[in-house]
Amino acid sequence: MHNGFYAKLALQSIRENSRLYNPFIISSIVSVMMTFVILSLSVNSGLKQIPGGANLQTILALGYVILVLFSAIFLFYMNSFLMKNRKKEFGIYNILGMDKKHISKILSYEILFIYFVSLIVGLIAGLLLNKVATLLIRRMLAAPVSLGFELSMQPILWTSAFFLLIFLAVLLVNIYQVRLANPIELLKASNTEEKEPKIKIVWTIIALLLMGVGYYLALTIQSPILGMQLVFLAILIVIAATYLLFTTGTITFSKLLKKNKRYYYQTKHFIPISGMLYRMKKNAVGLANISILSVGVVLMFSIAASLYLTTDNSVNTQYPRDVISEVKVGNSDAETEDTTKTRIQEVVEQISAETNIQVEDFLSYTYLNFPAQRDKNGFTLTQDVYSTQTNQTPANLYFVDQDNYQEISGDQLDLAENEVVVHGTVQAYKANTLSLLNQQFEVREEDNIEEFAIGNETSNAVNDGYYIIVSSPEVLQEIDQSQQDVLQEMTTPTSVFSQFDLVNATKEEKIDFSNHYQDKINEEKMNITNVDTRVEANGNFRALRGGVLFLVLNLALLLLMMTVLIIYYKQISEAYDDKERFRIMRNVGLSDAEIKQAIRSQMLSVFFLPVFVTGVHTLVMLPLMKKGMVLVMLNQVNLFPLSLFLAFVIFLLVYIMIYRITAKTYYKIVK
Structure with a gap:
């Protein structure tokens, strides 16, 4: 029998089993279309020019691998249903004189037809959807719309190769199942019942x-x-x-x-x-x-x-202001939080004069941050706090003295030396006392404490976070020194967080100002964390x-x-x-x-x-x-x-x- 006969049998089998094959073919087409669109976007040259586009393409490239993996699992799972309902048909072929080699040829032509139909239709649909997806991505990134059409062979070749491997693997599994089974097993395969x-x-x-x-x-x-x-x-x-x-x-x-x-x-x-x-x-x-x-x-x-x-x-x-920065205090023995604040403000004023960009709403304050374990009377700090992988996740503690708090909020607290105010971002701190690093504090209740953020942190929505307002910079320094004694090389130094707006500046001017600002702080040999x-x-x-x-x-x-x-x-x-x-x-x-x-x-x-x-x-x-x-x-x-x-x-x-x-x-x- 020539190959045309097997091809004809394969097409006839697909038509007669359309109730089983149509969903499989449709799912294959959709899988090809989605993976092609994802890969096309990940290599699109236009997206690379958009701010944030490179990061987006990295995410999409990783997502492409996940999508191909899911598609492979999906198609294998669907194929198992097809084979279960086709084994009786193959058993009849076997009994009528067609050996397993011939059945394997029919299966090969079936997979070949489904692959080419899925690939061609999926790629055509992907090409049409690719432009829509590009426009959608540009809209998400607030980028100008490009009316051109970009066609790259790389996504087509990679998508074709990946799905060719998937369909070849499916074919090999099918042939293996048919070759292992005898005709009686094939006839009874779809009717095998489970015992109660x-x-x-x-x-x-x-x-x-x-x-x-x-x-x-x-x-x-x-x-x-x-x-x-x-x-x-x-x-x-x-x-x-x-x-x-x-x-x-x-x-x-x-x-x-x-x-x-x-x-x-x-x-x-x-x-x-x-x-x-x-x-x-x-x-x-x-x-x-x-x-x-x-x-x-x-x-x-x-x-x-x-x-x-x-x-x-x-x-x-x-990001409450156009530009934010964080500089660690204590680069030298003579460096204090006040001198760091002064030097930062001088740098900002100098760059403002050089670029003719007006600065307003300048705010600079000092804070200390480190993690600690919550206990009944307060918080415990140990060296292994960073390596904790259990449910006892450390809480993020943010310390600020009342003068700096007044800079942030405009409110005056008038705390006594041993008094603190504790504000929990996830759950309230209800104890009347606070024990931390061998120090005891009285917790004052303040109903008027408004929600505020210290530094540029986002982890308080994940972990418990507590903002602790102490009475003076001296108390803050004592806490800082105590946590250095415990954490040693893992210590977190006190930082100065600064933020300011740039008046009537374009996006490019704001970025340029930020770059000059960072360069100048580095020239001043300040220990910068982030700009x-x-x-x-x-x-x-x-x-x-x-x-x-x-x-x-x-x-x-x-x-x-x-x-x-x-x-x-x-x-x-x-x-x-x-x-x-x-x-x-x-x-x-x-x-x-x-x-x-x-x-x-x-x-x-x-x-x-x-x-x-x-x-x-x-x-x-x-x-x-x-x-x-x-x-x-x-x-x-x-x-x-x-x-x-x-x-x-x-x-x-x-x-x-x-x-x-x-x-x-x-x-x-x-x-």
Whole structure:
């Protein structure tokens, strides 16, 4: 037989199995399109010229690797459903005289056709979408719109090569499965049923305990940055517990329902419960997959919504003036905070005279910052505070004397020497005394203390933060010296934070002023930590937000597509399995109405159990996600709960739509 015959058989097989192949082809096209767009943006020469564009392209390049990995896993998973429902067909070919070498040729042509169709259509759609995506990215970065069209061969070649490797790997797996099986196994592969499983109370209890441990870790992790290992551990434990609960807990629950004779021996309950028990193991794994993917979809969409709604006010909170700087005090023995402040102000005035740019709202103040562990009477500082990777995440302490506080806020406190005012950014400090570094202070309650920020910090939205106002610079120096004695080489020196506005200056002039300012401070041999501008911060923030938003949307759509198709293939596969069983029930006297009611009851229980689990998982993950969002949203995380709720509602509507479509298809196949 010549190759044209196998190609014809492959095309005919794809057409006759269109109900199975069309979703697989569509998902392949979408995967090619999304990966091509991401890679095209990561090498777009125009984006490199935009402030923050280079950072965005770095994020997209990393996201491309993630997207290809997800696409590979997705296509392999979808292919497993295809092969399960095609093995009987291959068994018939084998019995009719076609050996496994010929079946392998048919599979090769099928994969080849699907690859070229997916690649061509996906690249054409990607080319059309690429311009829209470029305009969207430029709008996010507040950059001028470019009307040109850029076509690079690099994204086309890389995308073609990656998906060629994926499809070749899929083909090799398929050929391997066919060559290992004998004709009888191939004929029975799609009809293999699970035996009714035994009740597993011990494993159910273990699953519940694991879920409790995972939830406890997720709810008590103070910092997703310092506790990254615990974050991954919590996620892995929750995933493992989810699989265990579905594979053992659902069996236990169904067995308990079966023992309730008044409930079980009803037509609307008997059929779905017995059906679920008959092959619960296979159902449970699929339901667990759907639940885990659904959590990913909801979280991704909620992150995307939060990022889209976030405004530049987040940056303005962290950058209250056009230019900010931080200089460490104590570069020499003669250096004090007052001399450092004076020298900084002189440098600013000198550059202002040289550039003819007026400076206004100049503010300079001294503060001290170091981490410490919270205890009952105050805070404890040890050398290993930086290496803590447990739930005892150190709190960030920010010290300022009352004179500098008056510079910041305009309020006068008149503190006694042993008095302090403590302001918690996450939770209030309610004790009447404060113990720190062998010193005792009386805590004065001040209801009029307004929310304020010291320095250019964003970590207080992740960790507990406390602003501690002391009475005098001398007390601040004593605390500074004590923390140096404890931390030694890891000590954090006192810093002078300065900020000022530039009147009627353009973006370029502000950046140029900042560069001159940094150079001059270095010439003065001051120990500079940071010089930054609100303009550059806005550009970097837009780049970070835009890159993460675009990547998250792509991953969310891919996960949603995976969820939809897993549900679709699962229902189609089970419909063919149930077809004979429901035919027997019809023959023994069940009406179509009773069968339809039983199908509805079974599908509702199968469909909406993952939705319930998804809702619980997302609620537990909410506090941890709010802390993690600081990395891309700065301190504006109040939008995340609303975004999470909207994402879940949208997901639920899509899920109900999938249920209605698959329920009709399931019933048609069974009938």
